[in-house]
Amino acid sequence: MVATMDTTHSPVHVLDDYYLAITLLLTIAYQLIGFSIAFSLKFDKLTDLMGGSNFVWLAILTLSFSGTLVARNIVISIFIMLWGTRLSAFLLFRILKTGSDDRFDDKRDKFFPFLGFWVFQMLWCWTVSLPVTIINSPRVLRYPQPSFGKATDILSIIIFAIAFVMEAVSDVQKYRFKQSPAGKQKGAVCDVGFFKWSRHPNYFGEIAVQFSIYLMAITPAAYDFIPNTTGPAAALYASIVGFLFLTLLLLFVSGLTLQERPGAKKRYEKGEGWHAYAKYLEETSVLIPMPKAVWKRLPVMVKRTVGMEWPIYVFDPEKHADLDKVRQQQEEEGRAEREVIGNGGGGGDGDGRQSEEPLR
Numbered sequence: 001m002v003a004t005m006d007t008t009h010s011p012v013h014v015l016d017d018y019y020l021a022i023t024l025l026l027t028i029a030y031q032l033i034g035f036s037i038a039f040s041l042k043f044d045k046l047t048d049l050m051g052g053s054n055f056v057w058l059a060i061l062t063l064s065f066s067g068t069l070v071a072r073n074i075v076i077s078i079f080i081m082l083w084g085t086r087l088s089a090f091l092l093f094r095i096l097k098t099g100s101d102d103r104f105d106d107k108r109d110k111f112f113p114f115l116g117f118w119v120f121q122m123l124w125c126w127t128v129s130l131p132v133t134i135i136n137s138p139r140v141l142r143y144p145q146p147s148f149g150k151a152t153d154i155l156s157i158i159i160f161a162i163a164f165v166m167e168a169v170s171d172v173q174k175y176r177f178k179q180s181p182a183g184k185q186k187g188a189v190c191d192v193g194f195f196k197w198s199r200h201p202n203y204f205g206e207i208a209v210q211f212s213i214y215l216m217a218i219t220p221a222a223y224d225f226i227p228n229t230t231g232p233a234a235a236l237y238a239s240i241v242g243f244l245f246l247t248l249l250l251l252f253v254s255g256l257t258l259q260e261r262p263g264a265k266k267r268y269e270k271g272e273g274w275h276a277y278a279k280y281l282e283e284t285s286v287l288i289p290m291p292k293a294v295w296k297r298l299p300v301m302v303k304r305t306v307g308m309e310w311p312i313y314v315f316d317p318e319k320h321a322d323l324d325k326v327r328q329q330q331e332e333e334g335r336a337e338r339e340v341i342g343n344g345g346g347g348g349d350g351d352g353r354q355s356e357e358p359l360r
């Protein structure tokens with residue numbers, strides 16, 4: 001069944017029929033305004049707000065330009081608006097609480113390194129928005145659209161609902177844990193809520209959200225309402241670059257690679273809750289949520305492949321730790337323990353000797 005092509009007005013044509021140029025130019029302008037303010041005032045509180053809000057107004061803009069009342073276009077636009085609003089609101093709340101963003105400590109006063117971050121944010125916003133931008137474009141909407149409720153639509157809604165909740169709730173769970181007395185202890189391990197099933201449930205949710213948006217976007221081509229030999233069908237399928245860009249970003253650039261091995265290395269070298277954290281690593285999936293009992297029983301080969309705990313994330317103390325730093329830490333703790341015992345305090349094994357338990 002073909003949906004009627006309900007419209008409020010004829011699609012607005014701006015620069016190209018896919019809205020690629022206008023959305024790119026406006027994104028560049030918007031982010032440059034944010035950069036100018038942030039660099040001039042040395043102001044961290046604007047950065048993530050400008051990023052998240054970029055998705056929102058791009059969806060509003062392209063949907064308004066399209067003039068369409070097709071349910072799929074409205075729903076997919078709402079999806080990315082909800083995601084962008086939630087993300088920017090949470091990150092703004094967090095930065096208002098913390099006061100500054102340590103990502104910019106080595107960039108805030110340097111024009112080109114700081115600009116480089118904003119250029120990357122331009123690319124992130126524009127690329128991840130591509131599925132929504134293209135499905136709202138005149139080139140796609142000139143073809144009849146399938147009625148809303150196809151299998152891809154329903155599956156997309158289910159995935160989005162689950163993933164959106166997982167991302168939002170896990171962000172809050174981690175923030176609340178860090179603010180709690182337990183979370184403020186040295187070496188504390190966040191093993192609450194969704195973090196019992198995944199070490200990065202917020203990243204998994206974010207990736208799944210973008211996949212759900214892409215899945216809905218390709219529906220007109222998937223059901224041959226737009227012939228697969230045409231440019232619009234190719235454009236819809238090619239919009240997967242948004243999903244891939246975000247996924248690669250989280251897996252290999254700003255997400256897991258900055259947290260997995262470096263985080264374990266820091267704990268090991270400082271001796272801060274290493275045993276508890278090593279147990280958490282052993283029992284908890286790196287990304288894909290699953291019960292601890294399942295993850296623990298998976299063969300190492302499965303974990304290192306389809307389980308996505310790839311070698312670049314794995315910390316091996318013998319290969320990756322600064323053993324001199326570990327020994328220095330042990331010596332300092334040993335001296336502190338002997339001083340306590342010498343002053344009549346308790347602790348240790350009662351005879352003034354440093355514990356033989358390695359800080360691992």
